[in-house]
Amino acid sequence: MNELLIYLIFLTGLFAVVFIKNIIKKIFGLGIMNSAVVLLFIVRGAEIGESAPILENTVYNVVDPIPQALMLTAIVISVCITALALGLAYNLYLTYRTFDIDELRDKIES
Amino acid sequence: MFSAVLLSLILGLSILSLSHKNLFVGIIALSAVSLLSALLFYYLNAPDVAITEAAVGAGLSTIAYLWVFRAVKTLEQNTHADN
Amino acid sequence: MRIIKKIIGFITFTLASLFIGILMLTRIPWPTELRDIYETNTIQETGAPNIVSAIYLGYRAYDTLGETIVLFIAAMGTLYLLRHAQKSLFIATDSTKETLTYKTRRTSIIKVIVSKLGPAIIIFGMYIMAFGYRSPGGGFQGGSVLASGIVILSFVFIENKSKYMAITQMLKKIEVMVFILLLVSFFLACLQALFF
Structure with a gap:
């Protein structure tokens, strides 16, 4: 059930990246795909334990800490991708005054 | 059950952010997606990832989107004022 | 030309969604061996x-x-x-x-709330950085909370140029101090590893 919902979220982002014409919405789609991947790793890693991975008391049986450490870095990289893509899109907008990708292609080729 | 409800909310908000005509609504919906997934991470015993997602996804990337949105709006108004 | 591109996009979407669906929807049980290794060895090896x-x-x-x-x-x-x-x-x-x-619509609500809330956010970010080894947190999280606090403060103080400059001067001093502390702690750790 959870995996199916996460797969649908991922498909929403992929659909935006492939089919929607607006560049800003393509960047939205990249962010949504990234959060779907992060959600998948955390949901699957939380299946084998019951407490957070902090060994304060003697209540062990923690969840898997490795997906959490990897997804921490993935979130930080995703904000890099967003900022860089927004900078490029803003530069395109300053030169051609549009976000639509068909108009951009026409203006570049002409 | 709780995680399935939160995931379907996230799915609906992401579809809203992509389908709405106004970009500002899309930016705020994307920020809400980040906040809801932070809540889900806390529920799934991942407090570190929850803090990171709430600070980075709902804070910094929303500020970047809003900066570009404001700059584009200002440029549009200025070009209309020139013409 | 447009139609060919649309067909290529459709084929790409279908193939990618099939591949990723196979990857995401197959259920194999999550392995537990590495979790057990980290659970038994982490406190002895790192102390956190x-x-x-x-x-x-x-x-x-x-x-x-x-x-x-x-x-x-x-x-x-x-x-x-x-x-x-x-x-x-x-x-x-x-x-x-x-x-x-830019058209600024800055009301006194933002001014009052941000000037009370911004220092609290900065202190909370420093707390997350300092106690990340035993409570949820760490360098990335504390740093991003700190950055959002500084951005929120700049919403208010960017109007008044002198105060904004004062904030950057203060940040420069903080940066130099943190770097010196980092060097000192590195040398202390080297001394401890060498002699004790």
Whole structure:
């Protein structure tokens, strides 16, 4: 059930990246795909334990800490991708005054 | 059950952010997606990832989107004022 | 031409969704051996009760260092792109200052709330950084909370140029002090490893 919902979220982002014409919405789609991947790793890693991975008391049986450490870095990289893509899109907008990708292609080729 | 409800909310908000005509609504919906997934991470015993997602996804990337949105709006108004 | 591109996009979407669906929807039981290793060995090997912090700041510290360099380069590239864009805009429109006057709708609600809330956010970010080894948190999280606090404070103080400059001067002093503390702690750790 959870995996199916996460797969649908991922498909929403992929659909935006492939089919929607607006560049800003393509960047939205990249962010949504990234959060779907992060959600998948955390949901699957939380299946084998019951407490957070902090060994304060003697209540062990923690969840898997490795997906959490990897997804921490993935979130930080995703904000890099967003900022860089927004900078490029803003530069395109300053030169051609549009976000639509068909108009951009026409203006570049002409 | 709780995680399935939160995931379907996230799915609906992401579809809203992509389908709405106004970009500002899309930016705020994307920020809400980040906040809801932070809540889900806390529920799934991942407090570190929850803090990171709430600070980075709902804070910094929303500020970047809003900066570009404001700059584009200002440029549009200025070009209309020139013409 | 457009139709061919649309067909190519459709085929790509179908193939990618099939491949990723197979990857995401197959259920194999999650392995538990590595979890057990970290659970029994982390406190003896690193001394930190928070296993996630121990992994990304202890076991995989070089990985995190490289990722911080990636973050730094991305921030530099974004700033370069934006500054270049502003410059080309000035050249193109030739009326320098008037084109970029942003409409500000700054009310006293934002001023009062931000000036009370901003220092609290900064202190909370420092707390997250300092106690990340035993409670949820660490360098990335504390740093991003700190950055959002500074951005929120700049919403208010950017109106008054002198106060904004004062904040950057203070930040410069804090940066120098933290760097000196880092060097001192590094040398102390070297001394401890050598002699005790």
